[in-house]
Amino acid sequence: MRTNLSHRKERIDRGIKVRSDDIFVLASMRDLLYVILPKAIVILAMLILPLLKDVVGMYWLNVLVTTLVVILLALSWDLLASAGLVSLGQAFFFGVGSYIAGYLSFKFGWSPLFTIPTATLVGSIICALFLYPVLRLRGIYFGLITFALPLLLARLIEATKVLGGTEGMSALPPIPGMTGKLYLLMFVVLLTLFGFRRLISSNYGLVFQGIRDNDRAVIAAGYNIQWYKTQAVFIAALPATFAGAFVAHHFQFVGVPAFAMDYSILPLTAVVVGGAGTFIGGALGAVILMPLSEILREFGSLRVVIYSLLLLLFSIGLPEGLFKYVKRKYSQIERLTTMEEVKHD
Amino acid sequence: MVTNFLIYGLVNSAILMLSAIGFSLTFGLSGVANFAHGAMYLTAGFIAWMLINYLGLSPLVAMLLTVVLMGILGALIYRIILMPVRGIVLSEVISTFALGVALIEFFRWKGFTSFDFSLPPFVKGSIEIFGVTIDYQRLIIIGIALIIALFLWYFTHYTNTGLALRGMAQDEYTALSIGIESDWAAMLSLGLGAALASVAAVAILPLGIISINLGYEIFLIALAVSVLGGLESTLGLFVGSLILGYAMVIASTYLGPQWGQVVYLGAIVIVLAIKPSGLFGKYKELEERV
Numbered sequence: 173m174r175t176n177l178s179h180r181k182e183r184i185d186r187g188i189k190v191r192s193d194d195i196f197v198l199a200s201m202r203d204l205l206y207v208i209l210p211k212a213i214v215i216l217a218m219l220i221l222p223l224l225k226d227v228v229g230m231y232w233l234n235v236l237v238t239t240l241v242v243i244l245l246a247l248s249w250d251l252l253a254s255a256g257l258v259s260l261g262q263a264f265f266f267g268v269g270s271y272i273a274g275y276l277s278f279k280f281g282w283s284p285l286f287t288i289p290t291a292t293l294v295g296s297i298i299c300a301l302f303l304y305p306v307l308r309l310r311g312i313y314f315g316l317i318t319f320a321l322p323l324l325l326a327r328l329i330e331a332t333k334v335l336g337g338t339e340g341m342s343a344l345p346p347i348p349g350m351t352g353k354l355y356l357l358m359f360v361v362l363l364t365l366f367g368f369r370r371l372i373s374s375n376y377g378l379v380f381q382g383i384r385d386n387d388r389a390v391i392a393a394g395y396n397i398q399w400y401k402t403q404a405v406f407i408a409a410l411p412a413t414f415a416g417a418f419v420a421h422h423f424q425f426v427g428v429p430a431f432a433m434d435y436s437i438l439p440l441t442a443v444v445v446g447g448a449g450t451f452i453g454g455a456l457g458a459v460i461l462m463p464l465s466e467i468l469r470e471f472g473s474l475r476v477v478i479y480s481l482l483l484l485l486f487s488i489g490l491p492e493g494l495f496k497y498v499k500r501k502y503s504q505i506e507r508l509t510t511m512e513e514v515k516h517d
Numbered sequence: 518m519v520t521n522f523l524i525y526g527l528v529n530s531a532i533l534m535l536s537a538i539g540f541s542l543t544f545g546l547s548g549v550a551n552f553a554h555g556a557m558y559l560t561a562g563f564i565a566w567m568l569i570n571y572l573g574l575s576p577l578v579a580m581l582l583t584v585v586l587m588g589i590l591g592a593l594i595y596r597i598i599l600m601p602v603r604g605i606v607l608s609e610v611i612s613t614f615a616l617g618v619a620l621i622e623f624f625r626w627k628g629f630t631s632f633d634f635s636l637p638p639f640v641k642g643s644i645e646i647f648g649v650t651i652d653y654q655r656l657i658i659i660g661i662a663l664i665i666a667l668f669l670w671y672f673t674h675y676t677n678t679g680l681a682l683r684g685m686a687q688d689e690y691t692a693l694s695i696g697i698e699s700d701w702a703a704m705l706s707l708g709l710g711a712a713l714a715s716v717a718a719v720a721i722l723p724l725g726i727i728s729i730n731l732g733y734e735i736f737l738i739a740l741a742v743s744v745l746g747g748l749e750s751t752l753g754l755f756v757g758s759l760i761l762g763y764a765m766v767i768a769s770t771y772l773g774p775q776w777g778q779v780v781y782l783g784a785i786v787i788v789l790a791i792k793p794s795g796l797f798g799k800y801k802e803l804e805e806r807v
Contacts, residue, residue: 258607306790312550312606316740317789323737324782331775437614444611473626480619487611488601 182509189503210502214452215362222354232463233350237422239462240357241415245439246446246454247364248412253448254372255404256384258311261318263435265409267325268302269295269416271335274426278341288417295413300406307401310387319436326431340427347421357418361455364411369451371407380404438462441479445486447493456495520647522766528655530762531662534754535717536735537742538665543710545748546682547703549599549609553617554714555736560620561587561715562727563629565636576637580719584712591711595704603703621732630729638723654723661720665713670751682706741781745788747795756796 192203225233245262252259273291276282282290306317330338347353371377382390383397390397420426438461439454446457461479468475490497540554551557561583568579598616602608643652673679684692685702693699746757761781769777788795 253607260610309789309793312548312610313789313793315606315610316550316744317786320737320740320782320785320789324779324786327775327778327782331773331779440611444608448607473622476622477619477626480615480622484598484612484615484619487608487615488598491602491605491608 177510177512179508180511181506183500183504183506185504218358218362222351222358225350230350232466233354235463235466236354237357239458240354240361241419242438242442242458242462243361243455244364244411244415245435246442246458247361247368247451248408248410249439249443250448250451250454251368251372251380251408252404253443254377254384255380255401255408256310256387257307257401257404258315259318259436260315260440261320261322261436262412262439263322263431263433264302264318264325265295265299265412266416266419266435267322267431268299268409269413270420270426270430271416272298272413273417273420274341274344275335277344277421278336278426284345284347284421288414288421291417291420292410292414295416296406296409299409299413300402303405304402307398307405322431322436323433326428329428329431336427338428340425340429342425342427344421344424344426346424347418353422360411360414365451365455372451441483443493444483445494447495447497450493450495450499453493453495457493460494521649522770524646524649524651526763526766528651528659529766530759531659532721533738533742533762533765534662534666534758535658535720536714537739537758538662538669538754539710539713539717540736540739541743541746541748541754542669542713543706544743545750546686546706548686549613549703549707551707551710552610552614552736553594553620554710554739555732555734556617556620557587557591557711557714558718558735559624559727559729559732560590561711561718562636562722562731563624563634564715565719565722566634566727569637577639580636583719584715587715588708588712592704592708594711595700595707599703599707600700603700617732617736621729624732625729629727634727635725636719636723636727639720654720658720658724661716665716666751666755673751678705737785738781741784743795744793745784745795747798750795750797753795753797 188203188206192207221228221236222233245266248265249259249262269291272295273284273287276287276290277284302321303318306314309317329335335341347356372380379390379395379400382393382395383400387397390400416430420430439458442457442461443454444457445461446455447453465475465479468478471478486493536558539557540551543549543551543554564586565576565579565583568574568582569576572579574582594613594616598612599609602612638652638654639657640653643650644656645651671679673683681692681697682702682705684695685697685699689699692702742754742757742761744757745761746753746755761784764784765777765780768780
């Protein structure tokens with residue numbers, strides 16, 4: 173038997189993290205900044221960006237709107253995933269919200285002030301009712317059905333020519349003012365982001381996480397998981413249907429593209445790149461990916477190839493996502509330690 | 518009219534079955550929902566086209582070579598892309614989907630979109646059966662579909678390799694404990710799936726031109742057929758494709774061509790909602806719902 177020394181990496185929390193976690197006394201300005209700065213930067217950036225209309229131009233403000241919409245869809249995806257429901261069809265929620273808002277204002281001439289809240293609430297109830305029969309499905313089977321659902325609805329609208337058919341409904345009333353519009357969207361994004369984070373760490377959210385981790389144990393504990401899953405779908409549908417209704421009035425048009433696969437794939441990509449289960453991960457992913465995809469636009473259809481290869485790379489190379497990686501670097505240090513290895517001859 | 522409908526419904530069913538068989542095999546045996554199935558189909562078509570037109574191989578040799586190459590490619594895809602994320606359902610779906618989109622859009626970018634891209638049929642000409650004119654290629658498709666279904670049934674029921682793969686699908690831990698290697702089985706099932714997708718491609722594509730959007734469509738069709746029939750059940754595949762094949766022909770004849778798509782998408786949603794194991798699936802019932 174002989175021993176030889178070798179090195180391995182060890183991760184330990186930074187001193188500043190330990191201090192600011194456990195001691196609830198303001199030790200120094202540095203500790204305070206360490207805790208607050210990451211959140212403050214995000215919120216400040218969101219508040220300032222809409223004011224820069226003259227600097228960045230209208231085009232990039234529109235990109236910002238799309239980015240925020242994708243963030244909303246990604247947050248909705250993340251809440252569903254926290255309850256064990258892996259959705260491959262966020263376009264379903266988006267399209268339902270879009271079509272309800274579009275129909276109300278196209279048929280009855282409602283103003284966006286009323287259509288958007290109605291579409292958000294009624295749309296989420298409709299989504300929950302629609303998905304109720306399939307909530308018993310687990311894992312990939314739920315994913316497959318949500319993947320097919322928006323495609324089916326789009327083909328049905330085309331074939332039956334209801335709700336405007338292939339032409340869709342156009343000339344909807346717009347939401348006035350770009351800055352106000354962006355602030356509304358930002359407010360909803362921040363509300364959803366911090367609301368969902370709080371929700372999932374509450375006792376109520378713990379039941380969702382329990383369903384994700386071991387649904388039979390939750391049943392055994394006496395919970396009606398079918399009912400909890402329905403609630404999860406309803407809550408998760410709220411931001412997504414809002415995004416749909418908002419975009420309907422933003423583009424002043426509702427049509428079959430509302431159910432397009434883009435709205436399923438973009439939020440999914442954002443979550444994969446940013447990291448699932450953290451909510452902020454999806455937002456981070458969208459903030460990185462959406463402008464990137466605009467920059468890649470000059471490559472024509474090669475854009476989609478680069479985009480999907482990037483997605484492939486992230487899902488294999490960094491499965492935990494960018495956010496968890498950055499967070500680990502922020503709160504922990506890595507160092508080499510020696511360890512004794514015992515070998516038996 | 519009735520014989521016409523019967524025969525073309527049968528041809529359509531055979532086409533559906535051939536398109537679905539690779540996907541169903543991979544999903545049934547290794548649990549990987551290969552979202553790149555349509556892309557494999559498309560890639561096989563273009564590889565065969567390139568072998569014929571750039572290297573000047575005779576069509577039959579080129580097609581056989583395509584099937585072999587695609588089989589190797591499928592196994593490589595498992596080794597390189599799927600092995601690191603094995604068992605994480607979401608990552609498996611996303612990586613195969615991303616790969617599929619990358620392949621399909623790569624061909625679109627390369628400009629493989631004109632009418633020049635079509636494969637030659639095995640035998641030219643047509644024959645009249647019961648007053649219905651039908652070309653040899655469609656008859657050959659029916660034949661190939663039957664042969665492959667029989668071969669698969671034999672392979673999964675009477676050969677050691679096939680039984681090992683089925684064992685893996687039924688109970689992974691028990692299979693591991695009697696010495697069946699999980700990665701080997703999954704690699705084989707992906708390779709087989711890709712090879713079968715390319716058999717479908719070289720048999721079906723001569724009927725028309727190779728259009729890029731087939732890559733997305735074939736995947737949905739494969740999903741519909743395998744979900745309806747039940748996974749890892751050869752009989753289910755057979756019955757599922759017959760039902761969907763005739764339903765699609767009826768819908769697009771009497772209701773209009775855009776209803777064909779509604780039929781198979783509707784089938785996915787309805788079957789998954791009512792009986793997710795499909796008509797003939799058995800041993801996944803406990804896993805798929807609570």
